[in-house]
Amino acid sequence: MSSRHGITVTVNGAQVTREVDARTLLVHFLREDLSLTGTHIGCDTTSCGACTVHLDGVAVKSCTVFAVQADGANVDTVEGLADGATLHPLQEGFWEKHGLQCGYCTPGMLMAAKELLARNPDPTEEEIRFGISGNLCRCTGYNKIVEAIQYAAQKLREAGEEAHA
Amino acid sequence: MIPGEFEYHAPSTVEDAVSLLDTLGDEAKVLAGGHSLVPAMRFRLAQPRHLVDINRIAGLSYVREEDGHLVIGALTRESELEHSSLVAGRYPLLADAGRVIADPLVRNRGTVGGNLAHADPANDHPAVMLAYGATLVARGPGGERVIPVDDFFVGLFESALKPNELLVEIRIPSPGAGSGGAYRKLERKVGDYAISAAAVQLTMDGSMCTAARIALTNVSPVPMRANAAEAEILGEEPTEDAIEAAGRAAAAECDPSADLRGSEEYKRDITRVLVKRAIRAAVTRAQGGA
Structure with a gap:
C-alpha cells in the first residue's frame, strides 16, 4: 500500500499541514485537499501546462x-x-487584451508568464512565445495571450521604474 | 489518472540513497525530475513498489569546469543548463539541445541525470553525450564507478547502471581549439519527442576534419553512434559531397520504426538531412563562426 506522510506546505503565503498518500499528486492536493480549484487539470500527460504552479519560485x-x-x-x-x-x-493584461477565450489554460499561462517576466522583464515576442511553449491553448488564442503578456511586462517595468525613482 | 501505490523514501545523502537501493533491489525506482517516471506511473506502464526521491540530497546539482571537463551534477535541472553562460559560451552542442528538450516547464524540473539514466533512445542527452564522448559516474555500495558513455546504453530503457547504483555526475571533455558541435532536431511540436535528431562534435585543423563523433536520437532501439557517418568526414575535408555521404551513411545505419511520427523511409531521410545540417553548423562553429 501507499505510505502516508504528514506534510507542511506554505501555499500562497499561508502554512498548511495535511496528511497525504505518497501517490497524491500536487495538483490533486491543491484542488481536492485545499479546494484551490484555480489550478486546472488539462491533459493528464504532462503536456498542456494548465496545472502550472510555482514550487519554491519555479x-x-x-x-x-x-x-x-x-x-x-x-x-x-x-x-x-x-x-x-x-x-x-x-491578470489585468489578460483582461484588457482579451488574452483568453474559454479560459481553461489561463491559470497555467499566468503562472508560466510570471516566471518568464521574472527572468526576462522585457521579452521580445519570440521570447514570449518560447517561454509559454509548454502551455497549450486549445482555443489557439496565442496572439492575444502574447499581447496580454507584453501589456503586463510594460506595466511591471513602469512600476519598477517608479519604485526606483 | 493516479499512479499505483508505492512506498516513498526521501534520503538526504547519496550514501543513504544507495543503501536504500541496495536493500530494495529492483522493486525501487529513483525519482529525480520525475518527468518520464511519473507519466509512466500514471499510465501504469511503471508500477514500482518503492520510490527513492533524490531531490532532497544536497550537492548533486552543479555545472562547472574542472580538470579539463565540464562536470554536471546528475540532479542538475535542464533549465540550469539552458541558462548557463558557461554552457552557452563553450558547449554549443549541449546548448543547442538544452533549448529543445521537452518544454520550458518540463526543463524546470527534468534533470540531466534522469534524461540519461532512463536510457530512452527518444531522449536528447544520450546522443549529445555520445557525441561528446562523455563519461558517467555512478555511486554504488562499493564506491564510485566511471562508465564511458559508449558502454552506458545497453538496451531499450536499459543502462549499464546496476539496481543499487545511483548516477551522480556527467563529465564532458572540454573542447579543444578548432572544435565545434551542434544538435539539430525535428519535432512535430514543442514537447514531443524527436522524429529524429543528430548530435555532432568535431575538430577542424584548417580545412581538414581531424576528429568527429556523431550520434542520433530516436531512430534506433538503443541510443546510437553513427560510425559510418563519422568515417565519411573523419580525416577528410568536409565538402558538400562528404557531408552528403555522411548523411546517407547515417540514414543507412540507423534503425527507425514506423510510428505516428512517420514511416521508416521518412525517418531515414530526415536523419540524412539533420546529420548534414548538424555537420555544417559544427564545422562553421569549429572555424569560429556562430
Missing part, C-alpha cells in the same frame, strides 16, 4: 510532482496572484 506542472515532494516548500497558485481586489498586472 514554474512546474503540478500534475507531475507528488504532494509529498512539496513538504517544506512554498507553493504559489493563480489564487495568490491578485492583491485583494487589485488584479496582478498579468
Whole structure:
C-alpha cells in the first residue's frame, strides 16, 4: 500500500499541514485537499501546462510532482496572484487584451508568464512565445495571450521604474 | 489518472540513497525530475513498489569546469543548463539541445541525470553525450564507478547502471581549439519527442576534419553512434559531397520504426538531412563562426 506522510506546505503565503498518500499528486492536493480549484487539470500527460504552479519560485506542472515532494516548500497558485481586489498586472493584461477565450489554460499561462517576466522583464515576442511553449491553448488564442503578456511586462517595468525613482 | 501505490523514501545523502537501493533491489525506482517516471506511473506502464526521491540530497546539482571537463551534477535541472553562460559560451552542442528538450516547464524540473539514466533512445542527452564522448559516474555500495558513455546504453530503457547504483555526475571533455558541435532536431511540436535528431562534435585543423563523433536520437532501439557517418568526414575535408555521404551513411545505419511520427523511409531521410545540417553548423562553429 501507499505510505502516508504528514506534510507542511506554505501555499500562497499561508502554512498548511495535511496528511497525504505518497501517490497524491500536487495538483490533486491543491484542488481536492485545499479546494484551490484555480489550478486546472488539462491533459493528464504532462503536456498542456494548465496545472502550472510555482514550487519554491519555479514554474512546474503540478500534475507531475507528488504532494509529498512539496513538504517544506512554498507553493504559489493563480489564487495568490491578485492583491485583494487589485488584479496582478498579468491578470489585468489578460483582461484588457482579451488574452483568453474559454479560459481553461489561463491559470497555467499566468503562472508560466510570471516566471518568464521574472527572468526576462522585457521579452521580445519570440521570447514570449518560447517561454509559454509548454502551455497549450486549445482555443489557439496565442496572439492575444502574447499581447496580454507584453501589456503586463510594460506595466511591471513602469512600476519598477517608479519604485526606483 | 493516479499512479499505483508505492512506498516513498526521501534520503538526504547519496550514501543513504544507495543503501536504500541496495536493500530494495529492483522493486525501487529513483525519482529525480520525475518527468518520464511519473507519466509512466500514471499510465501504469511503471508500477514500482518503492520510490527513492533524490531531490532532497544536497550537492548533486552543479555545472562547472574542472580538470579539463565540464562536470554536471546528475540532479542538475535542464533549465540550469539552458541558462548557463558557461554552457552557452563553450558547449554549443549541449546548448543547442538544452533549448529543445521537452518544454520550458518540463526543463524546470527534468534533470540531466534522469534524461540519461532512463536510457530512452527518444531522449536528447544520450546522443549529445555520445557525441561528446562523455563519461558517467555512478555511486554504488562499493564506491564510485566511471562508465564511458559508449558502454552506458545497453538496451531499450536499459543502462549499464546496476539496481543499487545511483548516477551522480556527467563529465564532458572540454573542447579543444578548432572544435565545434551542434544538435539539430525535428519535432512535430514543442514537447514531443524527436522524429529524429543528430548530435555532432568535431575538430577542424584548417580545412581538414581531424576528429568527429556523431550520434542520433530516436531512430534506433538503443541510443546510437553513427560510425559510418563519422568515417565519411573523419580525416577528410568536409565538402558538400562528404557531408552528403555522411548523411546517407547515417540514414543507412540507423534503425527507425514506423510510428505516428512517420514511416521508416521518412525517418531515414530526415536523419540524412539533420546529420548534414548538424555537420555544417559544427564545422562553421569549429572555424569560429556562430
